[in-house]
Amino acid sequence: MYEGAVQDLIDELGRLPGVGPKSAQRIAFHLLAADETDVRRLAHVLVQVKEKVKFCEICGNVSEETQCRICRDPRRDLALICVVEEAKDVVAIERTREFRGRYHVLGGAISPIEGIGPDELRIRELMQRLASGEVTEIILATDPNLEGEATATYLSRLLRPMGLRVTRLASGLPVGGDLEYADEVTLGRAFEGRRSIDD
Amino acid sequence: MYVTALGLLDFRSYQQAEVELTPGVTAFVGPNGHGKTNLVEAIHYTATLGSHRVATDAPLVRAGASRAIVRTEIRDEYERDVVVELEINPGKANRARINRSPVPRPREVLGLLRTVLFAPEDLALVKGDPSERRRFLDELLTLRTPRMAGVRQDYDRVLKQRNSLLRSAQMARRQNRSSAADGQLRTLEVWDSNLARTGAELLATRLELLESLRPLVSGGYDAVARGKGDARLEYKSSVPLEPGMRSREQLAEALLAAVRDKRQDELDRGVSLVGPHRDDVLLGLGDLPAKGYASHGESWSFALALRLASYELLRADGGEPVLILDDVFAELDAQRRDRLAELVAPARQVLVTAAVGADVPGELSGVRFAVGDGLVSRA
Numbered sequence A: 001m002y003e004g005a006v007q008d009l010i011d012e013l014g015r016l017p018g019v020g021p022k023s024a025q026r027i028a029f030h031l032l033a034a035d036e037t038d039v040r041r042l043a044h045v046l047v048q049v050k051e052k053v054k055f056c057e058i059c060g061n062v063s064e065e066t067q068c069r070i071c072r073d074p075r076r077d078l079a080l081i082c083v084v085e086e087a088k089d090v091v092a093i094e095r096t097r098e099f100r101g102r103y104h105v106l107g108g109a110i111s112p113i114e115g116i117g118p119d120e121l122r123i124r125e126l127m128q129r130l131a132s133g134e135v136t137e138i139i140l141a142t143d144p145n146l147e148g149e150a151t152a153t154y155l156s157r158l159l160r161p162m163g164l165r166v167t168r169l170a171s172g173l174p175v176g177g178d179l180e181y182a183d184e185v186t187l188g189r190a191f192e193g194r195r196s197i198d199d
Numbered sequence B: 001m002y003v004t005a006l007g008l009l010d011f012r013s014y015q016q017a018e019v020e021l022t023p024g025v026t027a028f029v030g031p032n033g034h035g036k037t038n039l040v041e042a043i044h045y046t047a048t049l050g051s052h053r054v055a056t057d058a059p060l061v062r063a064g065a066s067r068a069i070v071r072t073e074i075r076d077e078y079e080r081d082v083v084v085e086l087e088i089n090p091g092k093a094n095r096a097r098i099n100r101s102p103v104p105r106p107r108e109v110l111g112l113l114r115t116v117l118f119a120p121e122d123l124a125l126v127k128g129d130p131s132e133r134r135r136f137l138d139e140l141l142t143l144r145t146p147r148m149a150g151v152r153q154d155y156d157r158v159l160k161q162r163n164s165l166l167r168s169a170q171m172a173r174r175q176n177r178s179s180a181a182d183g184q185l186r187t188l189e190v191w192d193s194n195l196a197r198t199g200a201e202l203l204a205t206r207l208e209l210l211e212s213l214r215p216l217v218s219g220g221y222d223a224v225a226r227g228k229g230d231a232r233l234e235y236k237s238s239v240p241l242e243p244g245m246r247s248r249e250q251l252a253e254a255l256l257a258a259v260r261d262k263r264q265d266e267l268d269r270g271v272s273l274v275g276p277h278r279d280d281v282l283l284g285l286g287d288l289p290a291k292g293y294a295s296h297g298e299s300w301s302f303a304l305a306l307r308l309a310s311y312e313l314l315r316a317d318g319g320e321p322v323l324i325l326d327d328v329f330a331e332l333d334a335q336r337r338d339r340l341a342e343l344v345a346p347a348r349q350v351l352v353t354a355a356v357g358a359d360v361p362g363e364l365s366g367v368r369f370a371v372g373d374g375l376v377s378r379a
C-alpha cells in the first residue's frame, strides 16, 4: 500500500478492464513521472468524454450529436439494419466497407450470470425502429460466442414472425472470440456470406 | 510416444527440477511426501490440463510463488520432438508455448501428449459418485479428440448461464414479480436449445466411447482377475433414450423433450436437472452392480480394467500413451500386482512411483530415480 493519492490512483486504474494490480502500479508511476501538461491533457479528455459524448438516439452508437454520423448520412440504405453488441463492433464492421445500411447497438449480450436479459438490452428500441416498415433485412452480428449466439437466436425468434429477412454472419469468424478482434478480410467475408436463419 | 525430459519451476514442492527420461520403465522411489507424485502429476497435467488430485490449479503452484512452469519434452510416434511449456497462473489465464512459440490458448497443447494414469484415487471410479465416472469419460474423450475440451467447456458455460436464469426466475416468482419471471422464461427457451445442442454433442461422443470401451474393459477385467467375473458397462442417462439412438439430431431432440418435461421441477428447484452433467456409467459384475456389492479386491480389478481399457483404446487410435502408475502397487494384493506388472511392462514408456523399492514388481525393473529432499537423482 502506498500513501494517499498514489494508492487512490492505483485503485482506480485497477478497476479498468484488463488492468491488473501490477499494470495499475506501473501506469500510476508512469503518470507520476510524466510531464504535467501530458497529465492535464489526459485528465481533460477523460472529463470531455463523459461530458460531450452521447449515444445516438436512433442506433445507440456513441456520437457527439443527438444522431450519429452514420444515421445522419443520407446515402445509407434504410432497408438494412446490422445489430451489434457494442459501439466498438460498429467501428470493426465499418472498416470492412462491406455494409451500407445502418446499425443498432444492443449494449451487450444476453447473459443471465451477469443479470443481463432482453430487458437490459436495447431490444425495445429496435422493435420501435421496425414499426415504420422501411426495414426489410436484419443482420445479426453479435459476437461468435455462446452469449452472442444466444442473443442472435432470441432475436431471430422474435423478428422472423414479423416477415423480415433475418441473417447471421457466415461462420469462419474465430469461435469464442469478440467480433472486434476479427481482421477486416475475415469479417468482410463473413458479411458477404451471411445466411438466413431458419431454425 | 514418450517423454524425454521434464523441467519444473515452482511446481508443487519443486523450486526447480530437471529430469531426463528414456523409453521403457522408470521408477521414482523415495520416502513419503518427498515429491514423487508431484513429478508424474506435472506430466499428466501436460496431457490433460488437469490434476488427478485437485480440481483447481492453485495447489500446483509452490507455496509463496506466483506461477508455476512445467516444460515437457516429448518424442511423438513419428520420432518428432515437441516441447510443451505451460505457465500456470492461478486466478489468471494460463499460458502455453509449443516449440517456444506462444499459442493463443493452453487448450492447443491437448493431443500432443497422451497419458493414462493409475492412482490410488482410481478406486473412486468404482466406489465414488457419478461425477468420478463422468470425469473419467470426459478426460478420455479429450485425450482421443481434443476438440471435445471445447465442447465440454461450452456445455459447462451453457449450464452456468441456464442455472443462473432458473435461479433468478425462481427468485422473481417467490417475490411475486411475475413480469420479470415471464421475461426470464422467454430467454430460457434459447438456453434450452443451446443445452440440447452442446449436450447432444457430448452425449453422442460419450455413447460412442462407451461402445468402444465395453469389450476392452471386459477383457481388461478378465486379464487382471484371471477370468473371474464378467465386467459390464452401461450408460445411464438422465434423458430417456431409445435403444440405438445415436445421431446428434435425435439426441438433441430427446434432450429438448426431457428439458420441457422437467420444466416445472427445474423452476421449483432453480437448477438444470437433465443433461450429460447428471448422467452416470453403471459398472456391473455379473448380474450385480459393482458399487455397493463388489469386494475391495474386485473393485480394484474394475478400476484397473477401466485404466487398462483406456490404454488399449488410445493405443489402437495410434499414438501409444505414456503409462503412469502412481503408488498403485502398494495398494494391490500380490496376484493383482503381478498381473498388472505383466500387462504394462511392454508399453513404450511406463513411469512408476513407489515409497519402497521392494513395492515395484520385478518385471518393471528399469531406470530408477531416488527422490528425496527436493532432489531427483539417478539411482
Ligand SMILES: Nc1ncnc2c1ncn2[C@@H]1O[C@H](COP(=O)(O)OP(=O)(O)OP(=O)(O)O)[C@@H](O)[C@H]1O
Residues within 6 Å of the ligand: B011, B012, B013, B014, B030, B031, B032, B033, B034, B035, B036, B037, B038, B039, B058, B059, B060, B061, B062, B063, B327, B353, B354, B355
Ligand atoms: N503447492 C505446494 N507448495 C509447496 N509444497 C507442496 C505443494 N503441494 C504439495 N507440496 C508438498 O509436496 C509433498 C507431497 O509430494 P508428493 O505428493 O509428490 O509426495 P510423494 O513422494 O508422492 O509421497 P507419497 O509416497 O506419500 O505418495 C508434501 O510434503 C507437500 O507439502
Ligand SMILES: [Mg+2]
Residues within 6 Å of the ligand: B036, B037, B038, B326, B327, B353
Ligand atoms: Mg505419492
Ligand SMILES: [Zn+2]
Residues within 6 Å of the ligand: A056, A057, A058, A059, A060, A061, A067, A068, A069, A070, A071, A072
Ligand atoms: Zn446512429
